[in-house]
Amino acid sequence: xxxxxxxxxxxxxxxxxxxxxxxxxxxxxxxxxxxxxxxxxxxxxxxxxxxxxxxxxxxxxxxxxxxxxxxxxxxxxxxxxxxxxxxxxxxxxxxxxxxxxxxxxxxxxxxxxxxxxxxxxxxxxxxxxxxxxxxxxxxxxxxxxxxxxxxxxxxxxxxxxxxxxxxxxxxxxxxxxxxxxxxxxxxxxxxxxxxxxxxxxxxxxxxxxxxxxxxxxxxxxxxxxxxxxxxxxxxxxxxxxxxxxxxxxxxxxxxxxxxxxxxxxxxxxxxxxxxxxxxxxxxxxxxxxxxxxxxxxxxxxxxxxxxxxxxxxxxxxxxxxxxxxxxxxxxxxxxxxxxxxxxxxxxxxxxxxxxxxxxxxxxxxxxxxxxxxxxxxxxxxxxxxxxxxxxxxxxxxxxxxxxxxxxxxxxxxxxxxxxxxxxxxxxxxxxxxxxxxxxxxxxxxxxxxxxxxxxxxxxxxxxxxxxxxxxxxxxxxxxxxxxxxxxxxxxxxxxxxxxxxxxxxxxxxxxxxxxxxxxxxxxxxxxxxxxxxxxxxxxxxxxxxxxxxxxxxxxxxxxxxxxxxxxxxxxxxxxxxxxxxxxxxxxxxxxxxxxxxxxxxxxxxxxxxxxxxxxxxxxxxxxxxxxxxxxxxxxxxxxxxxxxxxxxxxxxxxxxxxxxxxxxxxxxxxxxxxxxxxxxxxxxxxxxxxxxxxxxxxxxxxxxxxxxxxxxxxxxxxxxxxxxxxxxxxxxxxxxxxxxxxxxxxxxxxxxxxxx
Ligand SMILES: Nc1nc2c(c(=O)[nH]1)N[C@H]1C(S)=C(S)[C@@H](COP(=O)(O)OP(=O)(O)OC[C@H]3O[C@@H](n4cnc5c(=O)[nH]c(N)nc54)[C@H](O)[C@@H]3O)O[C@H]1N2
Ligand SMILES: Nc1nc2c(c(=O)[nH]1)N[C@H]1C(S)=C(S)[C@@H](COP(=O)(O)OP(=O)(O)OC[C@H]3O[C@@H](n4cnc5c(=O)[nH]c(N)nc54)[C@H](O)[C@@H]3O)O[C@H]1N2
Ligand code: SF4
Ligand SMILES: [Mo]
Numbered sequence: 001x002x003x004x005x006x007x008x009x010x011x012x013x014x015x016x017x018x019x020x021x022x023x024x025x026x027x028x029x030x031x032x033x034x035x036x037x038x039x040x041x042x043x044x045x046x047x048x049x050x051x052x053x054x055x056x057x058x059x060x061x062x063x064x065x066x067x068x069x070x071x072x073x074x075x076x077x078x079x080x081x082x083x084x085x086x087x088x089x090x091x092x093x094x095x096x097x098x099x100x101x102x103x104x105x106x107x108x109x110x111x112x113x114x115x116x117x118x119x120x121x122x123x124x125x126x127x128x129x130x131x132x133x134x135x136x137x138x139x140x141x142x143x144x145x146x147x148x149x150x151x152x153x154x155x156x157x158x159x160x161x162x163x164x165x166x167x168x169x170x171x172x173x174x175x176x177x178x179x180x181x182x183x184x185x186x187x188x189x190x191x192x193x194x195x196x197x198x199x200x201x202x203x204x205x206x207x208x209x210x211x212x213x214x215x216x217x218x219x220x221x222x223x224x225x226x227x228x229x230x231x232x233x234x235x236x237x238x239x240x241x242x243x244x245x246x247x248x249x250x251x252x253x254x255x256x257x258x259x260x261x262x263x264x265x266x267x268x269x270x271x272x273x274x275x276x277x278x279x280x281x282x283x284x285x286x287x288x289x290x291x292x293x294x295x296x297x298x299x300x301x302x303x304x305x306x307x308x309x310x311x312x313x314x315x316x317x318x319x320x321x322x323x324x325x326x327x328x329x330x331x332x333x334x335x336x337x338x339x340x341x342x343x344x345x346x347x348x349x350x351x352x353x354x355x356x357x358x359x360x361x362x363x364x365x366x367x368x369x370x371x372x373x374x375x376x377x378x379x380x381x382x383x384x385x386x387x388x389x390x391x392x393x394x395x396x397x398x399x400x401x402x403x404x405x406x407x408x409x410x411x412x413x414x415x416x417x418x419x420x421x422x423x424x425x426x427x428x429x430x431x432x433x434x435x436x437x438x439x440x441x442x443x444x445x446x447x448x449x450x451x452x453x454x455x456x457x458x459x460x461x462x463x464x465x466x467x468x469x470x471x472x473x474x475x476x477x478x479x480x481x482x483x484x485x486x487x488x489x490x491x492x493x494x495x496x497x498x499x500x501x502x503x504x505x506x507x508x509x510x511x512x513x514x515x516x517x518x519x520x521x522x523x524x525x526x527x528x529x530x531x532x533x534x535x536x537x538x539x540x541x542x543x544x545x546x547x548x549x550x551x552x553x554x555x556x557x558x559x560x561x562x563x564x565x566x567x568x569x570x571x572x573x574x575x576x577x578x579x580x581x582x583x584x585x586x587x588x589x590x591x592x593x594x595x596x597x598x599x600x601x602x603x604x605x606x607x608x609x610x611x612x613x614x615x616x617x618x619x620x621x622x623x624x625x626x627x628x629x630x631x632x633x634x635x636x637x638x639x640x641x642x643x644x645x646x647x648x649x650x651x652x653x654x655x656x657x658x659x660x661x662x663x664x665x666x667x668x669x670x671x672x673x674x675x676x677x678x679x680x681x682x683x684x685x686x687x688x689x690x691x692x693x694x695x696x697x698x699x700x701x702x703x704x705x706x707x708x709x710x711x712x713x714x715x716x717x718x719x720x721x722x723x724x725x726x727x728x729x730x731x732x733x734x735x736x737x738x739x740x741x742x743x744x745x746x747x748x749x750x751x752x753x754x755x756x
Pocket of ligand 1: 044045170203204205206207209210211231232233234236248249250251252253326327328329363364365632633634635636637638639640641704733734
């Protein structure tokens, strides 16, 4: 186990749940609120409960919401400061049109004129090139109602197959693996199930910085005796105090899982009875794992044999366990296999669906869960239905009041959309809640493609880097300016409550979409009176699907502080109306689901879970002779995603103002680089110059760069656009690179960028 220097322990404290910061802010905001509105943080998938302090039409601060069961009043630094973004001078208060004669490249435009112009542009392109000449890009920070509306708008109003969303960069490897193994794509248990468990395995997740409130559950579990295993090329804050740290080389997770399963089988630490009764496919997986001897696994993964033995003993002999993973194992061209490898360890020990044992992929964006269920994915219809399935198509076409034949088929993933734009196949784009110029890999292609668009409309509340390429920007709503639901990390559907009205000419996103439908002369299906109305249709649309929300109502969510889906409006056994409380824990033995119909707890017709072959495949553009180091990318606690929001919140910017290049002292010494020196990292696609951050908490063969910045500071100019063949997630977490000391500061360092 690693020893922890005192200053790093202080960092852990800072990155951990932040009650003291909550208190500090409570005392510092002197203005008296007129109202308190119970809602949730707009940032990560934990969706902490919070009460916004509102005065007039302004959010002036917040109070903890102690009763909300997930976070009990605790928040991380982003949650504490989020309320500051609304008053930022960059907030879009009018629509904008591209205007080369203006100093900023845009000039304001009346909202009504902007809608008319947007509709005319879309109409013109579709008239000239056909309905499929336009693409939609949507996002999982939106409420579930909005994500449902976007999927419907693409297929019913625009009649294009081309819609995809930013969860393509986030949750799709986990989602695909979950569907393959369990038939349903959701974390199995409320996090409170972790407290009392025997061992928690955290694979590729920087829990303390990226899902800070989950840290609190890990700590509580540890206090009750849980052992913690962390698998990461970096000694993350949680790894600093864990029981076993597995310093995996980037891109080798499937090999590591196979090596551990090999040992579990060899030592007899598997649950043969469970495997026999509740799973299929074990033998093939066991056969594959035979080649992953400890010696070979250690050679491939860089994890010592002794640690592999310890990992299998800790996991194999525990009475109960939790497996958690996030983008560290999923952001790979082998991402689905990696996630399946983790799931195989869970299934082999049979520890799932009981009060102290579970499995979860930690969702990223605010609505990373709900946003991947109801039809904004290129191949999906509401309720996690399949757009290629005739029965599913008929059901949804019926709800939408259209002919099944008019419902387009599957489109392509978000990155492929840019390839199609680049190739001239797609001519127009409508984007909402997505900043692909900063967030997609090998972003040179994205910038080039954006300039080729004949017509581009963006809906956002800030002019993000992608929207700067737009012809028109429509001023959308902040999370606190609208109501709706989101589904957080545990699978709990919760309420977002409206605190204020959108300012100026800004409009709630769903209104903008409906205004476009009306202006296009295709209002059929887009006359909802509000989010509640949309949700009622979503309930009916999702009914009978795997992600069944039919029994969820706003009232139920409000009074129960969240409802776990699936939640049925009718008893799946008898068809009689039911006041269902939802499904906090999946896969309990003896439980009934409408797909297995009593055959077993998993969501397949035979009720059994699937072992899937989880093969190790080398990364595309792996480290090698020419580019000897691994470049991996991710996050820091104070910034969020492409930074559009958090780079405008001064106290967060001050915590970590610029991206830095993390490297180990041994590597730094070899390259003659000292902490704070300018260093250059180069991959086959580009070069970035950043200040070095020399830390002992990273493998000496790996560098880490956070990705929250645009332009010269954007690491996505360097990342590789390789994608997983099943999930189409990009391989953000590994590519070959080389590093050298820079001769001096880069040109951009001389330009004072406005951070505020
Ligand atoms: N502060 C903050 N919190 C966030 C976000 C944010 O932007 N900022 N974003 C939210 C979103 S959308 C998401 S998706 C989540 C992401 O949450 P995480 O997945 O926890 O965050 P990342 O930093 O992307 O990567 C996690 C870890 O993967 C490790 N890693 C890199 N390569 C590998 C590998 O090959 N194998 C293994 N095992 N590990 C590897 C990295 O060292 C890193 O510690 O966070 C959410 N929360
Ligand atoms: N190198 C590298 N790249 C990565 C990753 C990585 O680990 N490494 N992680 C990937 C992951 S996991 C993710 S999730 C993506 C995220 O990448 P993006 O989704 O592109 O990033 P965001 O910053 O969330 O961009 C969302 C935009 O939506 C706007 N927005 C937010 N909420 C709303 C709303 O309610 N309404 C409207 N109208 N607009 C809204 C924001 O202002 C912002 O401009 O990045 C991916 N890119
Ligand atoms: S960013 Fe995530 S952990 Fe932090 S307060 Fe918001 S929801 Fe909670
Ligand atoms: Mo994400």
